Amino acid sequence: MRTLTSQGEQAVADLSARYAVSTDAVRAMLEAVRRGNGTMAQFSHPEFGGSGQWMAGGMTMVGDMGNHGLQATVSGLASELSRLLASTAVYAPAPDPVSAGEPGPVHPANRGAAEPGSWWPGELGRPQASGGQNDSHYAVFPQLRRLAVQSGGGPVRVYDTLDHAIGGVHQQQGAAPGTLSFTSQHGTFTVDSLPVASPTTPTPPAAEPAASTTAPASTTAPASPAQAAPAGTDADAVLATLDRLGDLYQRGVLTGEEFAAKKAELLARL
Numbered sequence: 001m002r003t004l005t006s007q008g009e010q011a012v013a014d015l016s017a018r019y020a021v022s023t024d025a026v027r028a029m030l031e032a033v034r035r036g037n038g039t040m041a042q043f044s045h046p047e048f049g050g051s052g053q054w055m056a057g058g059m060t061m062v063g064d065m066g067n068h069g070l071q072a073t074v075s076g077l078a079s080e081l082s083r084l085l086a087s088t089a090v091y092a093p094a095p096d097p098v099s100a101g102e103p104g105p106v107h108p109a110n111r112g113a114a115e116p117g118s119w120w121p122g123e124l125g126r127p128q129a130s131g132g133q134n135d136s137h138y139a140v141f142p143q144l145r146r147l148a149v150q151s152g153g154g155p156v157r158v159y160d161t162l163d164h165a166i167g168g169v170h171q172q173q174g175a176a177p178g179t180l181s182f183t184s185q186h187g188t189f190t191v192d193s194l195p196v197a198s199p200t201t202p203t204p205p206a207a208e209p210a211a212s213t214t215a216p217a218s219t220t221a222p223a224s225p226a227q228a229a230p231a232g233t234d235a236d237a238v239l240a241t242l243d244r245l246g247d248l249y250q251r252g253v254l255t256g257e258e259f260a261a262k263k264a265e266l267l268a269r270l
Contacts, residue, residue, distance in 0.1 A: 040056070147194065
C-alpha cells in the first residue's frame with residue numbers, strides 16, 4: 001500500500017476507533033475507495049465479511065449478507081473515507097501523479113500513478129471505477145460513455161453505456177460465469193443490452209434532417225374564380241365557372257358590374 005501522510009495516519013486511527021475495526025481494515029477500505037475514485041469500492045477483507053462492494057449514495061454489499069450491522073459499518077466507513085479523500089491529502093506524493101484535471105471527486109494528491117498492467121484499452125485512460133467479481137472484470141468510463149468488460153481471461157469488450165449513469169454492479173447467484181449486471185437510473189441491466197463500441201469514438205447523435213434545397217413554393221394567393229380564366233373553351237368548364245360566379249354574386253362577393261363583365265367574357269368563349 002502507499003505511504004500515508006501524518007494526517008492520513010491520524011484519520012485512519014480515528015476511524016478505526018470509531019468503527020471498531022483494525023487500522024489494517026480501514027486502510028484496505030481507504031485504498032478500495034481511492035481506486036473507485038471516491039464513488040465506488042470493491043473490497044475484500046475478513047473484517048468486512050470477505051468480498052463486497054460499496055457505491056456512494058447507492059447499495060452496499062458484504063459477504064455476510066444477513067449482517068445488517070456490518071453493512072451499516074461498511075457503508076458509514078466508506079462514506080467517510082470518500083469525503084476524506086476529497087478534502088485531505090492522506091497519501092504521500094506518488095512518483096508519477098496523474099493530472100489534477102482528471103475527472104472525479106478524489107483530491108489530486110490522493111490519485112497517485114495509474115495502475116500498472118491495466119487490462120482495458122489504454123486509449124480509454126483512467127476509469128472512474130473498476131473492479132472484478134470471480135472471473136469477470138469491469139471498468140467504467142462515464143466521461144467517454146464507455147464500459148470495458150473482460151470475462152474468464154477472454155478478449156476485452158468495450159460497450160457504449162448510452163444514457164446509463166452506472167451506480168452499481170453485481171453478479172447474480174447461479175448466473176453463468178462472467179455474467180455481470182449493472183444498476184443505473186433505469187434499473188438493472190446486463191452488458192448484453194448495450195451496443196458494442198470502439199474504445200473512444202463516441203456514438204454520434206442522430207443526424208438532423210438535411211435542410212431542403214427545393215425552392216419554396218410561391219406564396220402568391222391563388223386567383224379567385226372571378227379573376228381566373230377558364231382552362232379552355234370547353235362548354236362544361238365555362239358553365240361550371242358561371243355557376244360559381246353566380247354563387248359569389250349571390251353572396252355579395254362580386255358586385256353586379258363585376259358579375260356582368262365576367263359573365264359576358266365567359267359567354268363569349270362558348
